[in-house]
Amino acid sequence: MSLSDQTLNAAEREKVQRFLATNTPFIGPDWDLLRDHSASPRDACEAQVLGGAFNADEFDDIRASLQATLDESFDHTQNMIVSPAARFGDMTLCIFTASGDLSLASTRGVMSFCANAYYPIKYVRKYFENDPSVGLREGDCFIFNDPFYGGLHSPDQGSFLPIFHEGQLVAWAGIGLHEGENGAKDPGGMGPNIESPWDEGLKMPPFRFAENYLVRRDIMNFLQNSCRDRRLMGADLKVKLAACMRIEKRLKELIKEHGKDVLVGGLRHNIETLSAEAQRRVNEIPEGTARGQIFLDTTMREDVLIRFHCAVTAKGGKLIIDMRGCAPQFANRPINAPYSSIRCGVLMALAYFIWPDIPHTPALLAPIEIITDPEGLVSATPDVPTALNMQPLFKVISLLHAAIVRLTFGTPLKYANPMAPWFNQVVSFMYGGITQHTEAVGNICGDLNGFPGGAKWNDDGEHSLCPSFAVKVDIGEAEDVEEDLPFVYLVAKRLLLDNVGFGKFRGGGGYEFAISNRYSDFWGFAAIGGGSKFSTTPGIFGGYGCSTYPVCRIKNVDVFEAIKRAPERFQPSMIYLMNEQPFENATYDTHRAALPFEMAAKGEVYLQSQGAGGGYGDVLDRDPERVMKDLSERVVSADTAREIFKIVFDEATLAVDIAGTARARQQERSARMKRGIPYAEFVKQWNRDAPPPGVPYFGGWGTTDFKLFVDGKLSDTDRPRPVYMPDPKDVRIAQLEAQLEAQLHALGQGK
Template structure:
């Protein structure tokens, strides 16, 4: 019997295969999630670079593919159904076969595509060799769970492998801030969430289309899980066709320049970016800059949450040390994952410090990150993070202040020193029944009008762009009114003394006043900090922006007033609250 029970003769590889095949649950892989750097060159990439290494030709190939990516971004904006798609809270991108972000669209949200590297690497590691899944030409994968690689669960990404002669040579990706995701509150960013199970859809990376066709059984499941089934289906189709357009442009580049040139261009774009960032960092003086700032609540109660940063530059590397920041909130949704902090800081360098650097993840390769674990910026696995913006935006601002101090100290600059950009999404989540009888839940596009910090020789901008996106828009109110049962009676009006003290502005430049109409059930929820403590500081001390209290007028039919006594209405929050003109 002893011989029958003996497994000592089994090879170690057989045991490893058995354990691999019997995994109970493929959770996010720490080996993938902790690595924000570049994957090692593959043997095939080495072969391609050996055959195609003329830098001028590779630059032409890169620009050719980037033109296709930008074309796909315009498709995403023009065809998308979600407010985030229509007004620029989206992005499209190309990744290497290994999953590294190589080319992001010139417009859009860099953090989105920077995070998609993680689900692609998960797919490569776990699904490529799985007989029940696999990766074939025409397959499309989807993800929205932040723990596998998204900013928060309201964002949805679709990824498609690009094949040539049976080999994956690249990945195409498209991401949209979709909004509604079936969470405990409409709109996808529930302040009420006290556990991860309150945050709505939790899609780990899985195959949702085969042979370029969405699987209707899976689509129906996803539609059945959210409040806006039409939105879910429409934007899945849009993202898939955006990926197909990128695939087409890559195939055209291969036909014209050869597959070796395309693979080499995607890889060298990353390595060239890494090398250039290291060269520029080496020009900065060695040392440490420090900054601490606070956010003033959890969206449910007032509390001072500390974000602490020591930024150290040594040689050609930067270290972001966020130790000393507040502990995690185990039952509040304003925690941020560390990958989200990293992705936001990529946006900082690619937009506000070195906007001439190609938009890819190579910019972060020379950088290291240190967090307390767990903390509000690196919470435990089961901690909700649906409102991660409430802490990650403050972490971004601390990074901007520290980095700008280094930039100020360097005689050679590639852009000008910039005062802190306004960092908060002062707008509303909404949800309920529309005038068309459809259930909706989403966010207003006013988040994209953040005020811009001043330069040494120029005032700041009242309303310019969000810290997380380029070439985005605040939305056309007339279009919004066609779909939603509310009107912005005061829409994007500049507010006196709202930008900070002195000539150099630093806050939220405009105000808005809205009211619901033509719906039996519709509501709003504020999603912003900064009513008790300013969102941003000055650069070298001094004043930051003012605070922004939420104001509300109840028990008044404003539309009746506009018909019967239009002269009594006041078109600013200051006048409405101070004069109280309605009887």
């Protein structure tokens, strides 16, 4: 019998309700808050200001001042922060209304850190503000990182501070950034080895870490004790508080200048103005549907094929992003993404690639609807690990970007250059160990930010400019890194030949780099990428995508000693080092781009290359002079110029034979018409009901009516349980045992 069935009088019911409200054993994630990105209704003050006569010019002045405040605080914080990633710019500062809706964010940095930050603020207001054991006071500062409470993934941390005026809560200041080390199973807060949410280190729903503008020593001590890098944790708690306090100081100055009510109205006005503008822009998009799919070829521990599918429909003033048909969750792999992470990807695609001209805030999501399977790789549940959920997130950015370009290319109302997708893989090394300064550290290199750009409709893509998830961040200087950390860059930021998305306009090229531990007796590296078997970044409108990218290793060598002995055997080129194998007795191998953390002895070499931005348009339409320029700058090879772009030229002078090139290109067009098969005939031969035998395929198979496959087999349910993958070492042991048994059997000694 439930309580509602019992006969209780009003007083008893009230008593029961009070008991339940104050004795909840555990306040878990609030799913309504997590899914609902709409702004709260106007509060009384906002309604009063915006419902009456207001001065829009004054709101503009306030917005400009707040923007300057956030950007000034960004610079200030960047110079104080210890987190290496935040020093490269992987950080955002922002300001919220009293209800917790983000009003404005810094123009620099990574907006994803604050895209979901409304949620922990609203969570605190809902569950803690009126709880006498917590409460909410001037000078409080909260921290969070859990992706099911408004974080993005576990290495990121956010903080927020309430701003009061004469005892009334009027706003919140916030900061989000990639801290890295958080006590996870592997150094740096994330990595391929993470197999459960409990391997992810600190799991922080929002809680108060500072009171009366002071970091609580006991809390700081606890957090420092929970991770490897105590200096980073301790110092950055203070920096986060200081960043929020600086925003608070400036906001109070604005209250003095304009009055509290005008400021509150201005904060709200930003949200409503941007929501209305986003709505207006969505209304302009011709109705229809654009689709795309991208495949990820790793769980981080084994090669599998994981499908991400996205159908974007403009209809009735809504932009509906339908992610159904993606893969199921993995119970023990870290690439699952909560819904909130996918929403971040949607926001970043819109803000960075579709509407870069207006302030980047979640208000842009007002006309957006996101549909996912109830549970899946892009709608993960808290019982699966999510530390590397940027794998799905980055694919969402590419898919949504390409889909909206397809829907809007021909319209006269668009706000960014149409372009092919930006590179979308994480190419960087994570590291951990004891530095030459005897500090324990764990984090990620700034190469993370070196993604090449997609080709534009009217120009080539940028080489290794910035990541798809942030437009104004840096890749850092090798010299700075080498000062702090015990490894050196043997090859640093050198463009890899022929590593661009070919097209009428080519995607940006990626740089190669090689690092080696020089000074530490206790050091290791990991990598967290994908796309070693399947190209993850497509081109658009006839442009080609990126290649595939492994991690390369040269082990059992001290490269510094080898260079001392025979300097002529070293060249700063990954292709040379791997193909020529110049160091005797060293072990050379390639590994999928996800490399579980492993120890790296002094002088062992780890090499990678950034990928490439997608190409735009038909390679045969590329201006031959652009090809020659690329050739002269060592972006493409002579073979590529001849075989892919069909240029006839003099290799010594790079003079183009214009008539010869026209002939070669016409021959290629004729060859295409000869080898191409009419669509109806082609699909009869090509289409299959299932993935190729032997390919461990996860996700929907089909264009609109999907059949779900799990590990290459047709699923008997639309809602499979999270897939539990066997330990790759057990798989390998079983393979070796089978081989051994077969050999013994052949010798007549089998079981």
